[in-house]
Amino acid sequence: MHVPELIRRKRDGEKLSADELRALIKGYTDGDIPDYQMAAFAMAVYFQSMDSDELGAWTDAMLRSGEVLDLSDIRGVKVDKHSTGGVGDKVSLILAPLAVAAGLKVPMISGRGLGHTGGTLDKLESIPGFDVNQPVGEFRRLVDDIGLGLIGQTGEIAPADKKLYALRDVTATVECIPLIASSIMSKKLAEGIDALVLDVKVGSGAFMKDVDNARKLGETMIGIGQAMGTEVRALITDMDQPLGLAVGNTLEVVESIATLRGEGPEDLTEITVELVCEMLDAADKVDDRDYTKKMLYELLQDGSALHVFREIIEAQGGNPEVCDDPTIMGVADHVVTFGAPKAGVIEHMNAEQVGLAALELGAGRHTKEDDIDPAVGLVFRKKRGETVEKDEPILEIHHNGKGLKDCVARLEKAIRIGDGPADDKPLIIERLG
Template structure:
């Protein structure tokens, strides 16, 4: 088998066989196939696409390129959740305690933030003492004991994806649905979950900017998961404004706590109830989403989900008292009010800009290895369609030593659009749910 023939086959718009895809992924991962040949094949895929079978084969080949996590030692159906990335997206911090409080084992491996999207591991590490570096034995033991554990993705999971993504990044082949779908799903398959819930975000703060592209990606990933024996459901959700009101690590932890107490973001609560209901059905805890939602709401109202969050934090070495008193979380020494320049309605919010403003303050990292300040960020006081008066505070900026303040203010001025008339319509929180 020759790489030249594989490139020519896809260049001419023909299907690649399963052995050809396996040959390519294995050879490139081991360094036997040079970048220039891999780049040629990626461009051929970008132009001519891949069918459902080819995409599933590529996904499995990348999943098998490294370690595959064995979660068979965990009792019950393991349901994983993955988001394509957003701003103010604190769903995992609410979903983990909420869903695990219903008896669903939540064995979650998460990453750190890069660019304008936050990372769940960075958020949790803002809790004093919280450990995200667990051995696999600790991880599995915690899930069996309290139904939940979360750790950083330190294992050699889908190394082929890492190499191919770096190459796609410099060869203008990022925006390919088969390549995006197989990249995401290879890591989810290798992580060992029995069922997968996908949150595909669309809008100004998301990788996918329009609904059509988001729907195509969601359908592709659902087909991959189902074809590979993992029950998979995708939600297409809006990211034309931050999901919650807080953007920044400790600020988002605080918002998650307040949401579990019934005093947080209504949008965040609704998303978590919708996701959680499907997760309970996939795990066999409830017969349908209506019954599942009733269980979830009961655990929110009774404080059972909040107690589970406290238990998760304590089990992983964190200070559980932050749940009772969120002021124990690190917060910046200075809060600067950002005021409305005129009276009117919030017509548009550029969510990506909001994320970049937090990045300038130190809440995120521009490249791997950058230090993150857990105490800084933004809290928005208004959402799309809200009326504001000139001089009214529409955001609080949490800043340390003035770092990035000027840049953050400049970006907020571009991000928040105020006009005299109300918006004609507001985007829905959830556009579609795709199950097959």
């Protein structure tokens, strides 16, 4: 295999064979192909894309670069959910225990946040003692015994993706549909799941800024799933404003616990219930969607979902008492309010700028090596479409003395107040699959 020749052919729009693509992935995983050559190949894919045959072979090679879990001996239907990332998106923390309470098994391998989007692992690690670095054997036991495991990507599962993801992040090749789709699907299909539901975010706070590209990404991942014999569904959902009221790791865990009590914000609860309903439907466990959603709301209200969350916290080394007293996780030293500059209607709320505002406080990372401050972030009192008076608090800023001025400057750009009407966008834009 002559790697420069493969790079040139892809650069020029030629189709590569399955054997050539498998050899590229194996060589890169083994360290025989250096980063600079794989970076050049990724940029060629960015501009020339891949057809369905190439993408299927590429994803399969990434999937098989490490261990593919076989959970067939674990009773029950195994279904996972993946979000393409957004601001205030703490859905996984609520969805996973709710899905288990509804009768599913959820083997969930999640990631960390980078830039303006948050990561499920960072939120979980806000809980004192919670260990996301579980070996594969323990992960299997958790899924079997509790119905749920919440871990990070291990060295054994899709190691090619782990290397390529880090490379894409520093070579401006993140926003590439074939590379996004293969990255997500190689990790998820390696979990040994029976079905997968995707939450494809679209809007200012998402990777996909318009519905057409979000639809294309969703359809691409559904196609990969079909080619590999796995049921895949997708919801395209709004990310033009933060989801829920809290942005920041500990603050989002607090909001998740409230939602697991049936006391969460309406938008966060709605999207979680819709996604779990889709997971149950993919598992062939839905006869009547309205009845199923009613049942899911009841599992939040009666504490069943919170009980599962408490179980998994304790099983993975965390302090389950956070479910009763979230202040155990710690709070920021300072809380100040951000007031409306004038009276009117909140017409628009740029989710990306809101995420970057929280990043200025230390709630996220500029690079993968950065430490985060779990206690800092934002809590909204008003959102898009609501009326405010001059100087009325729109949100609280929880900070520890870092980045307050820059945070406020970001918020001033993010929030537009006028005479109305507000941007009118549905929470769930489209269903695919």
